[in-house]
Amino acid sequence: MDAMSEHANEKELRVLQGAPQNASAADRGHEHEEHVADDTPREYTLDLATVREKLKEKSGKQYWRTLEELADDPHFQDLLHREFPRHASEWDDAVDRRDFLKLMGASLAFAGLAGCGRPDESHVVPYVKQPDGIVLGKPNFYATAVPFGADAVGVLVESHEGRPTKIEGNPDHPSSLGSTDALVQASILNLYDPDRAQTVLENDEIRSWSAFLDATQGLATSVKAQNGAGFRILTGTVTSPTLAWQLRKLLAQYPLAKWHQWEPAAGEGAREGAKLAFGRIVNTVYVPGKANVILSLDADFLASGPGHIAYAKQFARRRKLDGPNDTMNRLYVVEPTPTVTGSSADHRMPLKAGEIELFARALAGKLALSSPVPLSGEAATWLDAVAKDLQKERGASLVVAGEYQPPAVHALAHAINAALGNVGKTLYYSEPVEAEPTGNLESLRELCADMDAGKVDLLLILSGNPVYDAPHDFDFTSKLQRVPTAIHLSPYYDETSYYCHWHVSESHYLETWSDARAYDGTATIIQPLIAPLYYTRSAHDVVAAFSDKPGMPAYDAVRAYWTEASTHLDASIDAGWRKWLNDGVVHGTKFAPITPELKFSATSLPVFKPAPADQIEFIFRPDPNVHDGRFANNGWLQELPKPLTKLTWDNALLVSPKLAQKLDMAHKIASRGGEHGQVRSTVVDIALNGSKVTAATWTLPGQAENSVVLPLGYGRTRAGYTGSNKGFNAYVVRASNALWTASDGKITATGDEYPLACTQYHFHMEGRQILSTGTLAEYHKNPAFAHEGANAPAKDDSLYKEFEYKGYAWGMAIDLNKCNGCNACVVACQAENNIPVVGKDQVMRGREMHWIRIDRYYTHAQSATNDPSTYDASLDNPQTFFQPVPCQQCENAPCEQVCPVGATVHSAEGLNDMVYNRCVGTRYCSNNCPYKVRRFNFLRFQDWDTPQLKLLRNPEVTVRSRGVMEKCTYCVQRINNGRIEAEKQNRPIRDGEIVTACESACPAEAIVFGNANDPNSRVAKLKAQQRNYSLLGELNARPRTTYLAAVRNPNAGLEKA
Amino acid sequence: MKEHRSQLFGVMGEFATPEQILSAAKKAREAGYKHITAYTPFPVEGLAHAIGFRWTAVPLLTLIGGLGGGLTGFGLQYWVAAITYPLNVGGRPLNSWPAFIPVTFELTVLGASIFAVVGMLALNKLPQPYHPVFNVERFAHASTDRFFLCIEARDPKFNLAETSRFLQSVAAEHVSEVKDDG
């Protein structure tokens, strides 16, 4: 897409966006003169009393820039008239008065941004003539990237008349390869989050941007006086070349200033490990697609960390089975706590995080890299098998070290990969992706020391939330208070903002120009899809504010940097710019492989003494949904069942079944909601690192016996309405000397119970034909093993005449062998289909609305649930399988036959259509649905009022209200778009032309949709496979969604008798 | 019934028991009276027969109502499901006749019942707020424990004196004129 016209559109669009501050923009155009007066009082201070006064006397049409105008402010009006203030509020609780007042206060604050002016608003013109490149009603897609830690995921963002509504993967981008993950999918909700900070604040008073610029210039000159001594900048991991470039220039101006980095949930191991191994920091890029045998040392490389989407895709392609003669790769995982990666492993061994290093050393010993290290018990046999396998596949094997493992493990992994001749084949090294690789912990420690010593006069915090997530022993908060001037840039007015003098609201990545590097170095220009909804700024603006060019727009900064950088590229900026924006990658920026020489021998490591086996180890891990806490206010992610625990809205101390039984913890299935909703669990006090936190516990099969997990990212106090006060804050007990693994803590039950919202507590298949699994050997022997014991009636033993589906017959095939349960499809579906968030209370009543759910089953588990009182050994390390369940679109749909009003009927192409207008809500269809995929609007779950959320909606999907049934439609809107395109060109719809939201998001390519009538379509080929089976086929519902049985590839040497 | 110029509707005799009125009615018939009506607090076996009332159309109406209801019922369902708006519902045939039976049956019963009741009322010319016999003071007992035999004035053989005497002769306890001031 052409950047310039995009830039132009984005201005024009503002009128359409209906965001409050733009609503009157058009009028402002012509009535400008008489309201000049209103423009002047910019530094209005917000005093509630006066506001209320003004509100009383409010009358007639007013304008936005005055306080009177508050009453016109949609937020304010909403909150006044609205019964349930937020989309994720807990619906049938009485309205909490305090929340209500809080929100009113908040809305007054939003409204107060009236005070600030916006220089460019004079340019706003109404959307009268159709801009080129936009056909009303037809979405446009723009390429950009989602920066995340030391990676950025290239995406194509769907935009309806200038409203970004949905995120798709960018096939041309190395980190995406066309797919996304749950966090990327959900990131668009943050853009429209009504709780975002909306303006610049100085000591909680609204300031204009220009006032901020004046202030910063003042500060700049004063720090300039002492060459920037006392000027400190704190950022997270920076992969934006432009930002790094700006910061470097800034540091050049202030020689004594310092740039610190703190990324709470990014491990140090890789960085330090590389130093250990190569004497320098390098970036490791894996090529799992080339590996036949993979050993993961506590690495969740399929679902987290840089490049995980690409890795998952490559990995899954090696799990593909087209015929009985195909083979697969083999994955070994040793990990303390079950992860998505561990669940897809062919062999998984639970091991305390602290013992992983021992295992790595032992492996090194086996490979004769060091003196042999004895292992005991299962681990020993395991090690032999792994070592043999790895050696067998020299050059085609891969050892991946976990992000949260100590440097030694990484160094060992490098050594082992080198020894196995994998370097250059299944992995390669490159320059680091981080612009300024720094030891985070040391960097932050130094900053804290300086603040403590009063050496810091001016602290600039560019996104990040150290008050919340810094190690507690640093006591960042009190030290921060000693800093004369602290400026915080962040999307929310969060815990840190509260202690800073200035708060600048940060723009969402869809609102600003920027750039970012992917895990392999490829850079992407981040282009805005919408003008900032509020008075927000990007890091580029804030940094520029201290530079000699204050007020330099982010766009100029990015252009400036790339003008400079493009000299090293094949295309000059003017030649390349449009293509870069269009493709979503800056060509030629991928880092070339380097071959650092290995300066490390395993023997040089100091002797390792593992902690006593029975000592409880506490490990900290980012939460799979809210990560380090940055997504806490994202309702989609809060309500997303976590891959393994299936918990929503809370984190919990994860405990192994055995330990749970030892500490006699309990799970009580509540009679309201039950297995599909509410489980009450024991609450414990965790005393650790000289601090204390109270947490609910959760027993997790497969957890290493004496290892407990404290998921980070919860217990936020200033996250916003959705995210505050959910779960417990693990940072409270996280100390700098034990960032990832801590010991000698104490767990004591408080005797209380806490209700947890768990969407699937029952994981036993009760011997039903639901998720068929087998081993590669079995598959080779009997490719049709999935059909054993299944007695699905033949198509012709029916008294009825079959309906014929001529033309298209839409169908879906889900390969359980590829699915790793990462949840991307669930959120993608939620975004595509305007699915509401219902809140914890409703989830606990078993009323969550997801159209596609991912069921998690443990095969060979004896007990039906992980209730500690029913402990049995089968839960210590069960085999885990995932099964995505959307509507099965049955041809003999049981739901349709019982609907009294014909609100759900079959289309000529075999879709099980829902007619929302016709539905009266008897719920009979849901009762009669054997797969329980139907979802009912028991209350008015949908938020009809919040204007921001209206912008988010997909205009092609009905927004359902109270009292109607809903369910997966195979993204019928996409089918029809495809049909229209095809008919315009007078040709049949091509295979792969129509892609459902879940399919397009899936990194593993496990979901395939298409026309089952076309024998050459991908879906028809998959359905023709012998692994293909119908869920509960014996019911003869004839699902159009079928599954391909999961196959594991165990090492015969390790097969348990 | 047809309005009479004469103020007189008939003569009414009152009896104490079903047997008395039964025999009285029989005698009246034998005496050649045609327009006789009996009023009783509960149905008296054979009385209708005795005053020459045999056939009633109620059963026929009921049959018609039932057939009508049933045909409408099935017809509607077939037309809806198979002709006017055919839909593929769960792969079931358009004309899923077994599934249409319950509604057909219910409508049969409904039609029949409505015809039976409404027919009965209509044939009895109810509702009928006014009727000459109500003018007789003691007729109120007709709904409690007394039995009345009324010979109407329009009867060719009717003669006030004659007929009154006849009624007394068949052991009527009171005989009273029935005035029609309608």
Place this chain on the structure above:
Amino acid sequence: MSVTQPPMGAPEIRRLDPVLEPGHTYASVTDKIAAVVLTRPLGIGWLAGFTLTFSLVMLLFGSLAWLIVKGVGIWGINIPIGWGFAIVNFVWWIGIGHAGTLISAILFLLNQKWRTSINRFAEAMTLFAVACAGIFPLIHTGRPWMAYYMMPYPSTMGIWPQFRSPLIWDVFAVSTYGTVSLMFWFVGLLPDLATLRDRAKNRFQQLIYGALAMGWRGSAHHWHRYQSAYLLLAGLATPLVLSVHTVVSFDFAVAIVPGWHTTIFPPYFVAGAIYSGFAMVLTLAIPLRKAYGLEDFITMRHLDNMAKVMLATGLIVAYGYFVEFFMAFYSGNKFDVFLAQQRLHGPYAHYYYALILCNILTPQLLWFEKVRRNVAALFVMSLVINTGMWLERFVIVVISLTRDFVPSAWGRYQPTFWDISTFVGTLGLFVMLIFLFVRGLPAIAIAEMRELVAHESHSGGDHK
């Protein structure tokens, strides 16, 4: 006096009480029954009872209002348990209704004299029960204001109801049942309304009853057509009453949910309906005859016979339970087997055992004549059985849904305050209507009682 066979092939008993205590004349029965309506002053008991039940009706309205405002989410239902109290109560009330029609229609066809003095209020009970039942299918929908979609009317969209759905069958069955019962009741009332009209103590009563009586004169022609119509109605109501609960049972039997999908349902639902219905008639008759001194008309003979009917239907129901289990294991269908075990061992097992106690064990006492002739015992037992029948519906509707095909979706159900208040509200509505009925209309069919007097006074056998 006549020797009538006790119905339902209950064993012959040695001594038969009269269905009407001797020494009654046409006038005396008329006076005694009509007096309750026309002359008797409102007792403190009636007023108290009415006030109580009226306030419960207000609770019902309150609950319904809140339901409309917020949505069915105020109830305990969820996914997978899409149906909760609403449907349980619906089936329960409809079932209770059945006894009325059964007594008035089937026993009439079987020419059972003893029905005479109880059929009137049994029919009233039917109507009120159906009224209570009718509330639930309407309000349990997500959008009650759209419920008219279930009616076949020519809409501008050209769409019609989906006649394959048992819910549509319900709509027709229940509305037909309601209409026919009403007509049946009214036809029966007609002569009595005339009686009340003629005995009215004031203009007001005269007008009301006069209008309702439609000018009934009890002429031989009237009676002739009347009897023919009544006989036909009885003939039609008999298959109807059997069909209604059959159709209700289809709501479940037609669905594929384990625990619902079974062919024994129609007969055992009908038996259950009659079972609970007679229990309810007893619950009402026993206080009624005491309060208004109608022991002469509702004699031990009636109570005894009803007890026998309960025993008989109770045994059929017990058989139904047995067959459910037997078929589950005999068919070997793993879902049914699992559900059967769930009933015995699952989280809701205690409901199931309570149900067995109420519906199968307790009624066995009815084998003993002593119990059948102990009014207090019968009263208590009738309450127990009604509870049991409610539990049966709960077990069928809810427990089956908590454990169906895909274990990952299994859940549980717990009623909320609003579930309970709505149920209690309908109980109030039912009893309130009964209160109004006994004081507004003759609780016993007067004309038929006169026939009975005539019949008893001559030792002529059955008439006709």
